[in-house]
Amino acid sequence: xxxxxxxxxxxxxxxxxxxxxxxxxxxxxxxxxxxxxxxxxxxxxxxxxxxxxxxxxxxxxxxxxxxxxxxxxxxxxxxxxxxxxxxxxxxxxxxxxxxxxxxxxxxxxxxxxxxxxxxxxxxxxxxxxxxxxxxxxxxxxxxxxxxxxxxxxxxxxxxxxxxxxxxxxxxxxxxxxxxxxxxxxxxxxxxxxxxxxxxxxxxxxxxxxxxxxxxxxxxxxxxxxxxxxxxxxxxxxxxxxxxxxxxxxxxxxxxxxxxxxxxxxxxxxxxxxxxxxxxxxxxxxxxxxxxxxxxxxxxxxxxxxxxxxxx
Amino acid sequence: xxxxxxxxxxxxxxxxxxxxxxxxxxxxxxxxxxxxxxxxxxxxxxxxxxxxxxxxxxxxxxxxxxxxxxxxxxxxxxxxxxxxxxxxxxxxxxxxxxxxxxxxxxxxxxxxxxxxxxxxxxxxxxxxxxxxxxxxxxxxxxxxxxxxxxxxxxxxxxxxxxxxxxxxxxxxxxxxxxxxxxxxxxxxxxxxxxxxxxxxxxxxxxxxxxxxxxxxxxxxxxxxxxxxxxxxxxxxxxxxxxxxxxxxxxxxxxxxxxxxxxxxxxxxxxxxxxxxxxxxxxxxxx
Numbered sequence: 001x002x003x004x005x006x007x008x009x010x011x012x013x014x015x016x017x018x019x020x021x022x023x024x025x026x027x028x029x030x031x032x033x034x035x036x037x038x039x040x041x042x043x044x045x046x047x048x049x050x051x052x053x054x055x056x057x058x059x060x061x062x063x064x065x066x067x068x069x070x071x072x073x074x075x076x077x078x079x080x081x082x083x084x085x086x087x088x089x090x091x092x093x094x095x096x097x098x099x100x101x102x103x104x105x106x107x108x109x110x111x112x113x114x115x116x117x118x119x120x121x122x123x124x125x126x127x128x129x130x131x132x133x134x135x136x137x138x139x140x141x142x143x144x145x146x147x148x149x150x151x152x153x154x155x156x157x158x159x160x161x162x163x164x165x166x167x168x169x170x171x172x173x174x175x176x177x178x179x180x181x182x183x184x185x186x187x188x189x190x191x192x193x194x195x196x197x198x199x200x201x202x203x204x205x206x207x208x209x210x211x212x213x214x215x216x217x218x219x220x221x222x223x224x225x226x227x228x229x230x231x232x233x234x235x236x237x238x239x240x241x242x243x244x245x246x247x248x249x250x251x252x253x254x255x256x257x258x259x260x261x262x263x264x265x266x267x268x269x270x271x272x273x274x275x276x277x278x279x280x281x282x283x284x285x286x287x288x289x290x291x292x293x294x295x296x297x298x299x300x301x302x303x304x305x306x307x308x309x310x311x
Numbered sequence: 312x313x314x315x316x317x318x319x320x321x322x323x324x325x326x327x328x329x330x331x332x333x334x335x336x337x338x339x340x341x342x343x344x345x346x347x348x349x350x351x352x353x354x355x356x357x358x359x360x361x362x363x364x365x366x367x368x369x370x371x372x373x374x375x376x377x378x379x380x381x382x383x384x385x386x387x388x389x390x391x392x393x394x395x396x397x398x399x400x401x402x403x404x405x406x407x408x409x410x411x412x413x414x415x416x417x418x419x420x421x422x423x424x425x426x427x428x429x430x431x432x433x434x435x436x437x438x439x440x441x442x443x444x445x446x447x448x449x450x451x452x453x454x455x456x457x458x459x460x461x462x463x464x465x466x467x468x469x470x471x472x473x474x475x476x477x478x479x480x481x482x483x484x485x486x487x488x489x490x491x492x493x494x495x496x497x498x499x500x501x502x503x504x505x506x507x508x509x510x511x512x513x514x515x516x517x518x519x520x521x522x523x524x525x526x527x528x529x530x531x532x533x534x535x536x537x538x539x540x541x542x543x544x545x546x547x548x549x550x551x552x553x554x555x556x557x558x559x560x561x562x563x564x565x566x567x568x569x570x571x572x573x574x575x576x577x578x579x580x581x582x583x584x585x586x587x588x589x590x591x592x593x594x595x596x597x
Contacts, residue, residue: 021496028502029421036414036473037429043448043470044436050447106351114344123352128587129580131531133548134569137555141562142358147371152361185355190588243440247533251552268442269534278446285443292440 048289051282059279071283084259085267089291091173092180092241092263099181100188100233104226107192121193125186132183136251139179140166169260172253176261179252180245181237188233195229196222231299242292264288366566379563386560387568392547396572399461399536399546400529403468407476407525410469412518415480416506420492430481436474441534449538457539464539468529476521479590483517484510520590523583530576547572 058067074082106124110117127135142148143165165175199222207217243265249255255262255270262270264284272281365371366379383389417423418430448467449458457463487510495505536546545553551568554560580587 026423029417029423032413033417036410047444047447109344114341120348129576133552134573137569138362141362148361289443
């Protein structure tokens, strides 16, 4: 009887201590997480909720009237400017594979560890440290008629290609996108280098023992295993192109000539801060968010299906 | 290199081809690869070098001159703008670190009620484009008088910087063994004490990584500073962007100014290249 009672008090003392510790852990956890949670809640989550609401109103920054889906329907069906803007965003996406192809080539050559790969990696990754303002100012100069690219092209006898790259509606977007992909080249190369380093050498060795040649190994082993890195690089570039290119556009073309280099992201700024149409800007913002979520989802689905085929 | 890497294996030609021929074809292939890298490297740097050299020549093509570089200091308030960039960047980096590191630890090691859902919402915020929330943000901060102030600007940067930082810190703390916490508890230390004196020193590499990422994001930003700082007191990025394209200044003065503005991030890049690569490949976002 006495022994049982003692055991019981021991156990309850132990469980009391465990409970204390548990409470301490929960309290400390809450304390440490609270400031970040409050700041994100107030400065990111709440504004997004507001933006969603305002996208159904006509809002000039002060008064908001409920207008239902009219901002959205305007976006989808009306002005030719909007259609141009969507096409520009599509062009951003379509320019990405070319950039990724060069980055993949560079990563592959770098991972062969040939002489000079270290300085190469340093140079290639360098634009990561440069702002869009710096890159934009440099490339605006480089692309100005009579300067950089002109003298280069004339030097190799291509006078006919010496154009006013940023001044014409036909060439401004390609020039902007070339600059954009130039800036992301380094990040993508590094992502692919990480991918190449993650491939287990045994797998490649086994294929070689089975008699597979260099290109066969490249095509059937290296590329499939790189799949998820290609997806990551594509997503990173797309996110940057859709929602991180504002500075480059602002500096290089300010969205023009006309709407030829205005993307959705840039139009949000224009709608709100030069046209004062905050309601439409909010609708565009929500629309941009939805597009990005959809693309991310689709790319992940493609990845999953490919992986399933592989196994 | 200690372990065999993919390229080692790819290159290790043996047997049939014969060692001599394999080696020479390998050397040949290496030479081709090296030259290709050189060509790509030069092509990448060419625009930068070309424009920077032009900024030292009269009208971009004439004889050597320092006039544009002198003009930067006379025509643009670069020192004031660099000071603003340093102030805003310093405060934002400090703010993000102070709130994100403890939060990352809490989500990784100190589960509390609701932790999972709050963490998920925080992470989801990484996907939100700045432009989607910046307009209500602007009007909210305007209502409390924080538009046109350093405090308001820094707050916006902190809010935007937290999701990625918390995510990276949480995954780093997750990789540290729970046994560290348990042995601390056995020694009678409380959770706060364990975090401060055991875990925090171990997390320094990750802290440096998120510090560097945040530094580059804020120093190089245009939109937030443009909207939230007072017009007469801007960061160097906004100062330069505002002058670009209005033809008040010679473009080579702007080039000189941008080179100047790129020096601090370049130094950070050179010092912390390894941390930067680690951070960018862990959870990429820019």
